[in-house]
Amino acid sequence: MLNFLTFLLSIPILGGGIWLSTRANNTDCLRFLQWPLIVIGVAIMVVSLAGFAGACYRNTFLMYLYLWVMFFIIVLLIGFVIFAYVVTDKGSGRPVPNRAYEDYYLPDYSGWLKDRVVSSNYWRDISSCIHDSGVCRKSDRVVGGFPESADMYYRRKLSPIESGCCKPPTECGFTYVNETTWNPTGLVVNNRDCIRWSNDQEQLCYNCNSCKAGVLASLRKSWRKVSVINIVVLIILVIAYVVACAAFRNNRRMDNDEPYGETRMEKARPNWLRTLRF
CATH class of the missing domain: 1.20.140 (Butyryl-CoA Dehydrogenase, subunit A; domain 3)
Structure with a gap:
Protein backbone atom coordinates (compact mmCIF):
# COMPACT_ATOMS: atom_id res chain seq x y z
CA MET A 1 0.00 0.00 0.00
CA GLY A 91 8.11 40.52 -10.50
CA SER A 92 4.41 41.10 -10.97
CA GLY A 93 2.09 43.22 -13.05
CA ARG A 94 1.52 46.89 -12.34
CA PRO A 95 -2.09 48.07 -11.95
CA VAL A 96 -3.24 50.57 -14.57
CA PRO A 97 -5.79 53.29 -13.69
CA ASN A 98 -9.21 52.68 -15.26
CA ARG A 99 -8.09 49.34 -16.69
CA ALA A 100 -8.95 45.78 -15.63
CA TYR A 101 -5.64 44.46 -16.97
CA GLU A 102 -2.10 45.10 -15.74
CA ASP A 103 1.02 46.29 -17.54
CA TYR A 104 4.33 44.45 -17.27
CA TYR A 105 7.80 45.98 -17.06
CA LEU A 106 11.08 44.12 -17.49
CA PRO A 107 13.00 46.02 -14.72
CA ASP A 108 10.59 44.49 -12.19
CA TYR A 109 12.22 41.10 -12.82
CA SER A 110 15.73 39.87 -12.14
CA GLY A 111 17.80 36.74 -11.80
CA TRP A 112 18.52 33.59 -13.74
CA LEU A 113 15.12 33.24 -15.42
CA LYS A 114 15.15 36.83 -16.69
CA ASP A 115 18.65 36.37 -18.11
CA ARG A 116 17.48 33.31 -20.04
CA VAL A 117 14.37 34.97 -21.41
CA VAL A 118 16.03 38.21 -22.55
CA SER A 119 19.07 36.53 -24.13
CA SER A 120 18.95 36.88 -27.92
CA ASN A 121 19.22 33.14 -28.58
CA TYR A 122 16.27 32.25 -26.36
CA TRP A 123 14.12 35.25 -27.19
CA ARG A 124 14.31 34.58 -30.90
CA ASP A 125 12.67 31.20 -30.34
CA ILE A 126 10.27 32.48 -27.68
CA SER A 127 8.97 35.36 -29.80
CA SER A 128 8.53 33.03 -32.78
CA CYS A 129 6.60 30.63 -30.56
CA ILE A 130 4.31 33.41 -29.32
CA HIS A 131 3.69 34.53 -32.88
CA ASP A 132 2.99 30.99 -34.09
CA SER A 133 0.65 30.29 -31.15
CA GLY A 134 -1.65 33.05 -32.42
CA VAL A 135 -2.29 34.35 -28.91
CA CYS A 136 -2.72 37.92 -30.18
CA ARG A 137 -4.93 36.91 -33.07
CA LYS A 138 -7.13 34.89 -30.72
CA SER A 139 -7.61 37.94 -28.48
CA ASP A 140 -9.77 39.66 -31.12
CA ARG A 141 -13.45 39.91 -30.23
CA VAL A 142 -16.35 40.97 -32.42
CA VAL A 143 -19.56 42.45 -30.99
CA GLY A 144 -22.48 42.90 -33.36
CA GLY A 145 -20.24 42.43 -36.38
CA PHE A 146 -17.76 45.11 -35.21
CA PRO A 147 -14.61 45.04 -33.08
CA GLU A 148 -15.38 45.61 -29.41
CA SER A 149 -15.21 49.19 -28.20
CA ALA A 150 -12.30 50.66 -26.25
CA ASP A 151 -14.38 50.72 -23.04
CA MET A 152 -15.15 47.03 -23.39
CA TYR A 153 -11.51 46.23 -24.09
CA TYR A 154 -10.33 48.21 -21.05
CA ARG A 155 -12.60 46.09 -18.84
CA ARG A 156 -11.06 42.82 -20.04
CA LYS A 157 -8.75 40.68 -17.92
CA LEU A 158 -5.79 40.15 -20.23
CA SER A 159 -3.21 37.44 -19.71
CA PRO A 160 0.37 38.66 -19.13
CA ILE A 161 1.37 37.76 -22.70
CA GLU A 162 -1.74 39.40 -24.19
CA SER A 163 -1.01 42.57 -22.22
CA GLY A 164 2.74 42.62 -22.86
CA CYS A 165 2.95 41.39 -26.45
CA CYS A 166 -0.35 42.22 -28.16
CA LYS A 167 -0.72 45.89 -27.23
CA PRO A 168 1.61 48.82 -26.49
CA PRO A 169 2.21 49.85 -22.86
CA THR A 170 -0.61 52.04 -21.56
CA GLU A 171 1.77 54.88 -20.70
CA CYS A 172 2.50 55.33 -24.44
CA GLY A 173 -0.94 56.94 -24.72
CA PHE A 174 -1.84 55.24 -28.02
CA THR A 175 -5.40 55.41 -29.31
CA TYR A 176 -7.32 52.14 -29.41
CA VAL A 177 -8.60 50.98 -32.81
CA ASN A 178 -8.94 47.27 -32.07
CA GLU A 179 -7.16 44.68 -29.92
CA THR A 180 -3.99 44.68 -32.04
CA THR A 181 -4.15 48.06 -33.77
CA TRP A 182 -3.23 51.23 -31.91
CA ASN A 183 -2.44 54.68 -33.31
CA PRO A 184 0.24 56.89 -31.73
CA THR A 185 -0.77 60.32 -30.41
CA GLY A 186 2.67 61.93 -30.37
CA LEU A 187 2.96 61.74 -26.58
CA VAL A 188 6.64 61.70 -25.57
CA VAL A 189 7.34 58.97 -23.01
CA ASN A 190 10.63 57.56 -21.77
CA ASN A 191 9.78 54.02 -22.85
CA ARG A 192 11.42 52.53 -25.93
CA ASP A 193 8.56 50.05 -26.27
CA CYS A 194 6.47 52.94 -27.61
CA ILE A 195 8.87 53.05 -30.56
CA ARG A 196 9.08 49.28 -30.93
CA TRP A 197 5.30 48.87 -31.24
CA SER A 198 4.07 48.20 -34.77
CA ASN A 199 0.57 47.77 -36.17
CA ASP A 200 2.05 45.18 -38.51
CA GLN A 201 0.37 41.98 -37.30
CA GLU A 202 3.61 40.09 -37.85
CA GLN A 203 5.50 42.36 -35.43
CA LEU A 204 3.16 44.00 -32.90
CA CYS A 205 5.18 44.17 -29.65
CA TYR A 206 6.99 40.83 -29.95
CA ASN A 207 10.35 42.59 -29.56
CA CYS A 208 9.23 44.82 -26.69
CA ASN A 209 10.57 44.56 -23.16
CA SER A 210 6.93 44.47 -22.02
CA CYS A 211 6.50 41.24 -24.01
CA LYS A 212 9.52 39.69 -22.29
CA ALA A 213 8.10 40.79 -18.93
CA GLY A 214 4.75 39.25 -19.87
CA VAL A 215 6.45 35.93 -20.59
CA LEU A 216 8.21 36.08 -17.23
CA ALA A 217 4.94 36.86 -15.45
CA SER A 218 3.23 33.94 -17.21
CA LEU A 219 6.07 31.60 -16.25
CA ARG A 220 5.89 32.82 -12.66
CA LYS A 221 2.19 32.01 -12.42
CA SER A 222 2.64 28.58 -14.01
CA TRP A 223 5.58 27.60 -11.78
Whole structure:
Protein backbone atom coordinates (compact mmCIF):
# COMPACT_ATOMS: atom_id res chain seq x y z
CA MET A 1 0.00 0.00 0.00
CA LEU A 2 2.85 2.36 0.81
CA ASN A 3 4.54 1.84 -2.56
CA PHE A 4 1.20 2.06 -4.31
CA LEU A 5 0.67 5.44 -2.59
CA THR A 6 4.04 6.76 -3.82
CA PHE A 7 3.15 5.48 -7.29
CA LEU A 8 -0.05 7.54 -7.16
CA LEU A 9 1.91 10.58 -5.93
CA SER A 10 4.10 10.41 -9.03
CA ILE A 11 1.03 11.07 -11.18
CA PRO A 12 0.42 14.73 -10.11
CA ILE A 13 4.17 15.46 -10.42
CA LEU A 14 4.27 13.97 -13.91
CA GLY A 15 0.99 15.71 -14.72
CA GLY A 16 2.45 19.04 -13.59
CA GLY A 17 5.43 18.54 -15.89
CA ILE A 18 3.16 17.65 -18.82
CA TRP A 19 0.97 20.69 -18.05
CA LEU A 20 4.07 22.92 -18.09
CA SER A 21 5.06 21.29 -21.38
CA THR A 22 1.64 22.13 -22.82
CA ARG A 23 1.99 25.70 -21.56
CA ALA A 24 5.45 25.86 -23.11
CA ASN A 25 4.10 24.79 -26.48
CA ASN A 26 1.03 27.03 -26.44
CA THR A 27 1.64 30.02 -24.17
CA ASP A 28 4.80 30.34 -22.07
CA CYS A 29 7.07 29.20 -24.92
CA LEU A 30 10.05 28.30 -22.71
CA ARG A 31 10.34 24.60 -23.41
CA PHE A 32 13.25 23.25 -21.35
CA LEU A 33 11.94 24.12 -17.86
CA GLN A 34 9.39 21.33 -17.58
CA TRP A 35 11.82 18.43 -18.14
CA PRO A 36 13.24 18.20 -14.59
CA LEU A 37 9.71 17.77 -13.24
CA ILE A 38 8.85 15.12 -15.85
CA VAL A 39 12.06 13.20 -15.06
CA ILE A 40 11.33 13.31 -11.30
CA GLY A 41 7.75 12.10 -11.87
CA VAL A 42 8.85 9.19 -14.07
CA ALA A 43 11.64 8.29 -11.59
CA ILE A 44 9.17 8.14 -8.66
CA MET A 45 6.83 6.00 -10.75
CA VAL A 46 9.56 3.50 -11.69
CA VAL A 47 11.08 3.38 -8.20
CA SER A 48 7.64 2.85 -6.64
CA LEU A 49 7.08 -0.17 -8.87
CA ALA A 50 10.49 -1.54 -7.82
CA GLY A 51 9.61 -0.97 -4.16
CA PHE A 52 6.23 -2.60 -4.73
CA ALA A 53 7.93 -5.70 -6.14
CA GLY A 54 10.43 -5.70 -3.28
CA ALA A 55 7.66 -5.52 -0.70
CA CYS A 56 5.54 -8.24 -2.31
CA TYR A 57 8.41 -10.70 -2.66
CA ARG A 58 10.26 -9.48 0.46
CA ASN A 59 13.30 -8.73 -1.68
CA THR A 60 15.61 -6.82 0.64
CA PHE A 61 17.85 -5.60 -2.19
CA LEU A 62 14.96 -3.98 -4.06
CA MET A 63 13.71 -2.33 -0.88
CA TYR A 64 17.22 -1.10 -0.10
CA LEU A 65 17.54 0.29 -3.63
CA TYR A 66 14.08 1.83 -3.32
CA LEU A 67 15.04 3.69 -0.12
CA TRP A 68 18.26 5.13 -1.52
CA VAL A 69 16.78 6.20 -4.84
CA MET A 70 13.71 7.67 -3.12
CA PHE A 71 16.01 9.64 -0.81
CA PHE A 72 17.77 11.21 -3.80
CA ILE A 73 14.43 11.90 -5.50
CA ILE A 74 13.16 13.70 -2.38
CA VAL A 75 16.34 15.77 -2.32
CA LEU A 76 15.91 16.60 -6.01
CA LEU A 77 12.26 17.54 -5.50
CA ILE A 78 13.21 19.81 -2.58
CA GLY A 79 15.86 21.40 -4.79
CA PHE A 80 13.36 21.88 -7.62
CA VAL A 81 10.79 23.54 -5.33
CA ILE A 82 13.44 25.87 -3.88
CA PHE A 83 14.77 26.65 -7.37
CA ALA A 84 11.26 27.36 -8.69
CA TYR A 85 10.56 29.85 -5.87
CA VAL A 86 13.96 31.51 -6.13
CA VAL A 87 13.83 32.13 -9.89
CA THR A 88 10.22 33.38 -9.69
CA ASP A 89 10.70 35.43 -6.53
CA LYS A 90 10.46 38.89 -8.06
CA GLY A 91 8.11 40.52 -10.50
CA SER A 92 4.41 41.10 -10.97
CA GLY A 93 2.09 43.22 -13.05
CA ARG A 94 1.52 46.89 -12.34
CA PRO A 95 -2.09 48.07 -11.95
CA VAL A 96 -3.24 50.57 -14.57
CA PRO A 97 -5.79 53.29 -13.69
CA ASN A 98 -9.21 52.68 -15.26
CA ARG A 99 -8.09 49.34 -16.69
CA ALA A 100 -8.95 45.78 -15.63
CA TYR A 101 -5.64 44.46 -16.97
CA GLU A 102 -2.10 45.10 -15.74
CA ASP A 103 1.02 46.29 -17.54
CA TYR A 104 4.33 44.45 -17.27
CA TYR A 105 7.80 45.98 -17.06
CA LEU A 106 11.08 44.12 -17.49
CA PRO A 107 13.00 46.02 -14.72
CA ASP A 108 10.59 44.49 -12.19
CA TYR A 109 12.22 41.10 -12.82
CA SER A 110 15.73 39.87 -12.14
CA GLY A 111 17.80 36.74 -11.80
CA TRP A 112 18.52 33.59 -13.74
CA LEU A 113 15.12 33.24 -15.42
CA LYS A 114 15.15 36.83 -16.69
CA ASP A 115 18.65 36.37 -18.11
CA ARG A 116 17.48 33.31 -20.04
CA VAL A 117 14.37 34.97 -21.41
CA VAL A 118 16.03 38.21 -22.55
CA SER A 119 19.07 36.53 -24.13
CA SER A 120 18.95 36.88 -27.92
CA ASN A 121 19.22 33.14 -28.58
CA TYR A 122 16.27 32.25 -26.36
CA TRP A 123 14.12 35.25 -27.19
CA ARG A 124 14.31 34.58 -30.90
CA ASP A 125 12.67 31.20 -30.34
CA ILE A 126 10.27 32.48 -27.68
CA SER A 127 8.97 35.36 -29.80
CA SER A 128 8.53 33.03 -32.78
CA CYS A 129 6.60 30.63 -30.56
CA ILE A 130 4.31 33.41 -29.32
CA HIS A 131 3.69 34.53 -32.88
CA ASP A 132 2.99 30.99 -34.09
CA SER A 133 0.65 30.29 -31.15
CA GLY A 134 -1.65 33.05 -32.42
CA VAL A 135 -2.29 34.35 -28.91
CA CYS A 136 -2.72 37.92 -30.18
CA ARG A 137 -4.93 36.91 -33.07
CA LYS A 138 -7.13 34.89 -30.72
CA SER A 139 -7.61 37.94 -28.48
CA ASP A 140 -9.77 39.66 -31.12
CA ARG A 141 -13.45 39.91 -30.23
CA VAL A 142 -16.35 40.97 -32.42
CA VAL A 143 -19.56 42.45 -30.99
CA GLY A 144 -22.48 42.90 -33.36
CA GLY A 145 -20.24 42.43 -36.38
CA PHE A 146 -17.76 45.11 -35.21
CA PRO A 147 -14.61 45.04 -33.08
CA GLU A 148 -15.38 45.61 -29.41
CA SER A 149 -15.21 49.19 -28.20
CA ALA A 150 -12.30 50.66 -26.25
CA ASP A 151 -14.38 50.72 -23.04
CA MET A 152 -15.15 47.03 -23.39
CA TYR A 153 -11.51 46.23 -24.09
CA TYR A 154 -10.33 48.21 -21.05
CA ARG A 155 -12.60 46.09 -18.84
CA ARG A 156 -11.06 42.82 -20.04
CA LYS A 157 -8.75 40.68 -17.92
CA LEU A 158 -5.79 40.15 -20.23
CA SER A 159 -3.21 37.44 -19.71
CA PRO A 160 0.37 38.66 -19.13
CA ILE A 161 1.37 37.76 -22.70
CA GLU A 162 -1.74 39.40 -24.19
CA SER A 163 -1.01 42.57 -22.22
CA GLY A 164 2.74 42.62 -22.86
CA CYS A 165 2.95 41.39 -26.45
CA CYS A 166 -0.35 42.22 -28.16
CA LYS A 167 -0.72 45.89 -27.23
CA PRO A 168 1.61 48.82 -26.49
CA PRO A 169 2.21 49.85 -22.86
CA THR A 170 -0.61 52.04 -21.56
CA GLU A 171 1.77 54.88 -20.70
CA CYS A 172 2.50 55.33 -24.44
CA GLY A 173 -0.94 56.94 -24.72
CA PHE A 174 -1.84 55.24 -28.02
CA THR A 175 -5.40 55.41 -29.31
CA TYR A 176 -7.32 52.14 -29.41
CA VAL A 177 -8.60 50.98 -32.81
CA ASN A 178 -8.94 47.27 -32.07
CA GLU A 179 -7.16 44.68 -29.92
CA THR A 180 -3.99 44.68 -32.04
CA THR A 181 -4.15 48.06 -33.77
CA TRP A 182 -3.23 51.23 -31.91
CA ASN A 183 -2.44 54.68 -33.31
CA PRO A 184 0.24 56.89 -31.73
CA THR A 185 -0.77 60.32 -30.41
CA GLY A 186 2.67 61.93 -30.37
CA LEU A 187 2.96 61.74 -26.58
CA VAL A 188 6.64 61.70 -25.57
CA VAL A 189 7.34 58.97 -23.01
CA ASN A 190 10.63 57.56 -21.77
CA ASN A 191 9.78 54.02 -22.85
CA ARG A 192 11.42 52.53 -25.93
CA ASP A 193 8.56 50.05 -26.27
CA CYS A 194 6.47 52.94 -27.61
CA ILE A 195 8.87 53.05 -30.56
CA ARG A 196 9.08 49.28 -30.93
CA TRP A 197 5.30 48.87 -31.24
CA SER A 198 4.07 48.20 -34.77
CA ASN A 199 0.57 47.77 -36.17
CA ASP A 200 2.05 45.18 -38.51
CA GLN A 201 0.37 41.98 -37.30
CA GLU A 202 3.61 40.09 -37.85
CA GLN A 203 5.50 42.36 -35.43
CA LEU A 204 3.16 44.00 -32.90
CA CYS A 205 5.18 44.17 -29.65
CA TYR A 206 6.99 40.83 -29.95
CA ASN A 207 10.35 42.59 -29.56
CA CYS A 208 9.23 44.82 -26.69
CA ASN A 209 10.57 44.56 -23.16
CA SER A 210 6.93 44.47 -22.02
CA CYS A 211 6.50 41.24 -24.01
CA LYS A 212 9.52 39.69 -22.29
CA ALA A 213 8.10 40.79 -18.93
CA GLY A 214 4.75 39.25 -19.87
CA VAL A 215 6.45 35.93 -20.59
CA LEU A 216 8.21 36.08 -17.23
CA ALA A 217 4.94 36.86 -15.45
CA SER A 218 3.23 33.94 -17.21
CA LEU A 219 6.07 31.60 -16.25
CA ARG A 220 5.89 32.82 -12.66
CA LYS A 221 2.19 32.01 -12.42
CA SER A 222 2.64 28.58 -14.01
CA TRP A 223 5.58 27.60 -11.78
CA ARG A 224 3.91 28.81 -8.60
CA LYS A 225 0.82 26.69 -9.31
CA VAL A 226 2.94 23.58 -9.91
CA SER A 227 5.13 24.31 -6.87
CA VAL A 228 2.11 24.26 -4.54
CA ILE A 229 1.26 20.75 -5.76
CA ASN A 230 4.90 19.70 -5.44
CA ILE A 231 5.10 20.88 -1.82
CA VAL A 232 2.02 18.85 -0.86
CA VAL A 233 3.40 15.78 -2.67
CA LEU A 234 6.80 16.32 -1.06
CA ILE A 235 5.34 16.30 2.46
CA ILE A 236 3.48 13.06 1.76
CA LEU A 237 6.61 11.53 0.19
CA VAL A 238 8.69 12.33 3.27
CA ILE A 239 6.09 10.72 5.55
CA ALA A 240 5.95 7.67 3.26
CA TYR A 241 9.75 7.49 3.22
CA VAL A 242 9.94 7.47 7.03
CA VAL A 243 7.37 4.67 7.18
CA ALA A 244 9.29 2.79 4.46
CA CYS A 245 12.49 3.01 6.53
CA ALA A 246 10.67 1.48 9.50
CA ALA A 247 9.25 -1.24 7.27
CA PHE A 248 12.70 -1.97 5.87
CA ARG A 249 14.18 -2.36 9.37
CA ASN A 250 11.34 -4.67 10.31
CA ASN A 251 11.91 -6.71 7.14
CA ARG A 252 15.58 -7.12 7.98
CA ARG A 253 14.69 -8.33 11.48
CA MET A 254 12.42 -10.95 9.96
CA ASP A 255 15.12 -12.02 7.48
CA ASN A 256 17.66 -12.35 10.30
CA ASP A 257 15.15 -14.06 12.62
CA GLU A 258 15.72 -11.31 15.18
CA PRO A 259 13.05 -11.21 17.89
CA TYR A 260 11.23 -7.96 18.47
CA GLY A 261 8.41 -6.64 20.59
CA GLU A 262 7.71 -8.49 23.80
CA THR A 263 9.71 -11.54 22.70
CA ARG A 264 12.79 -9.42 22.25
CA MET A 265 12.34 -7.82 25.66
CA GLU A 266 12.00 -11.20 27.31
CA LYS A 267 15.08 -12.50 25.53
CA ALA A 268 17.07 -9.49 26.61
CA ARG A 269 16.07 -9.98 30.29
CA PRO A 270 18.48 -12.29 32.20
CA ASN A 271 17.06 -15.61 33.41
CA TRP A 272 17.91 -14.88 37.04
CA LEU A 273 15.80 -11.71 36.93
CA ARG A 274 12.82 -13.76 35.67
CA THR A 275 13.43 -16.23 38.51
CA LEU A 276 13.47 -13.49 41.13
CA ARG A 277 10.36 -11.96 39.65
CA PHE A 278 8.40 -15.16 40.07
